[in-house]
Amino acid sequence: MESIQKSRGTFKQIGQIIFWIAIASTILVPLFIMLCSNPDAFMKVRGIEYNLESLATGERVILSLMFILMPLVIAFGAYHFYKLFALYEKGIIFTKENIQHFNAIGATLILWWFVGVFIDLGRGLIGQHNGISISSFQPIIMLPTLIGATIIQIGRVMDEGRKLREEQELTV
Amino acid sequence: MSIIITLDVMLAIRKMQLNELAGRVGITAQNLSVLKTGKAKAIRFSTLEEICRALDCQPGDILKFEPADQEN
Numbered sequence: 001m002e003s004i005q006k007s008r009g010t011f012k013q014i015g016q017i018i019f020w021i022a023i024a025s026t027i028l029v030p031l032f033i034m035l036c037s038n039p040d041a042f043m044k045v046r047g048i049e050y051n052l053e054s055l056a057t058g059e060r061v062i063l064s065l066m067f068i069l070m071p072l073v074i075a076f077g078a079y080h081f082y083k084l085f086a087l088y089e090k091g092i093i094f095t096k097e098n099i100q101h102f103n104a105i106g107a108t109l110i111l112w113w114f115v116g117v118f119i120d121l122g123r124g125l126i127g128q129h130n131g132i133s134i135s136s137f138q139p140i141i142m143l144p145t146l147i148g149a150t151i152i153q154i155g156r157v158m159d160e161g162r163k164l165r166e167e168q169e170l171t172v
Numbered sequence: 173m174s175i176i177i178t179l180d181v182m183l184a185i186r187k188m189q190l191n192e193l194a195g196r197v198g199i200t201a202q203n204l205s206v207l208k209t210g211k212a213k214a215i216r217f218s219t220l221e222e223i224c225r226a227l228d229c230q231p232g233d234i235l236k237f238e239p240a241d242q243e244n
Contacts, residue, residue, distance in 0.1 A: 172212045172219050
């Protein structure tokens with residue numbers, strides 16, 4: 001029992017660390033892109049290097065967004081992961097709060113896929129403007145979306161469990 | 173819910189306290205309070221049997237059916 005409690009605590013801490021790393025990168029990397037005026041500064045996005053000095057303001061905004069969105073999604077997921085395991089640590093399982101965090105984790109994985117598509121499109125757009133030919137987009141893998149949808153479904157099953165538990169508690 | 177619990181009426185008729193009934197039935201006063209206030213979602217036959225035995229009444233004396241939409 002104690003080891004389970006301990007592992008739940010570890011998961012909670014990992015979630016917390018990922019959350020803060022994601023938040024820090026959300027703020028710092030785009031700031032670097034927007035403010036950088038060093039001609040030697042390069043930014044690598046999915047295997048392609050861009051010279052920041054050569055980018056127009058609009059392109060810099062798109063590149064910043066490409067860097068902001070993914071850490072934001074990760075921070076969102078990590079926050080809910082942390083909150084979920086904080087509840088598990090307290091022994092709270094079948095509650096509305098738990099199910100909300102569960103659904104949020106599922107939604108994070110679906111969002112992950114959409115952000116991946118956006119990054120690929122942005123990468124192509126900036127590459128085209130800068131004379132870098134990108135023959136094809138990286139294969140879009142739907143796996144995170146499927147896992148996300150499955151997690152949301154499990155959340156629904158847990159909601160049914162919560163209703164059953166509530167009913168059992170109110171049976172005299 | 174259309175099922176109305178009239179346990180408080182029976183308790184008043186029998187001049188019995190909730191705690192005393194809980195002791196006789198063998199359930200906690202909190203659980204009995206849940207039943208009395210109408211928050212309960214279900215009642216076990218065994219509990220109903222014990223309540224009827226303790227209050228010397230019929231199930232119909234503590235349970236009433238009143239349809240929710242009475243438009244007539």
